[in-house]
């Protein structure tokens with residue numbers, strides 16, 4: 060399956076909040092759930108998306124909006140899994156804005172989709188500041204990044220609905236305090252769920268899929 064590439068121009072980045080609200084309500088009416096995944100580079104966004112496609116792809120019509128400063132590497136992986144993928148090449152932009160999502164959706168015919176997943180640009184700062192129009196926001200933190208990240212990058216952990224702790228297969232090699240991490244999340248965002256999993260081994264993926272399926276059903 061081919062990947063469509065969209066170049067982002069500065070002129071379309073206006074009135075983000077209004078556009079985001081418009082996307083959210085329009086997609087809700089058409090029964091399409093929009094999920095925004097944020098994390099540092101390499102924490103496992105693409106891996107979680109591929110695992111989700113593997114588990115739900117036969118029962119749920121999924122498409123993916125990939126955002127990267129450059130390259131179509133991740134979108135190519137999604138397309139190779141047989142799922143429609145749009146690559147937003149954000150150039151200087153370090154996050155996804157609603158106007159970019161709007162353009163990507165035009166290329167995807169969302170009326171025929173149950174779930175559209177945005178893989179945001181990899182970093183823990185800028186994506187937190189911009190509403191993409193998503194119905195739910197996910198933050199992934201991977202074990203090797205350390206349990207102190209909610210202390211250093213609090214905003215992103217306050218704007219999410221679920222925190223995925225990925226790469227738990229590294230727990231035995233790292234001094235990662237899961238209890239302290241959960242307490243830090245709880246203080247910042249008591250309503251956020253926490254799912255501990257490994258995209259590598261598949262451990263814990265059931266909890267993530269349960270969370271996602273409940274949200275899809277509640278749209």
Ligand SMILES: Nc1nc2c(ncn2[C@@H]2O[C@H](COP(=O)(O)OP(=O)(O)OP(=O)(O)O)[C@@H](O)[C@H]2O)c(=O)[nH]1
Nearest residue numbers: 099100101102103104105106181225226257258259
């Ligand atoms: N050990 C281990 N490795 C993992 C796990 N999940 C992902 N990885 C590896 O971590 C690396 C980065 O994973 P990606 O899914 O590409 O991460 P990403 O967040 O999409 O990265 P960017 O798109 O560059 O921001 C890859 O080599 C994955 O195979 C996991 O649970 N355990």
Ligand SMILES: [Mg+2]
Nearest residue numbers: 104105133178
């Ligand atoms: Mg990726």
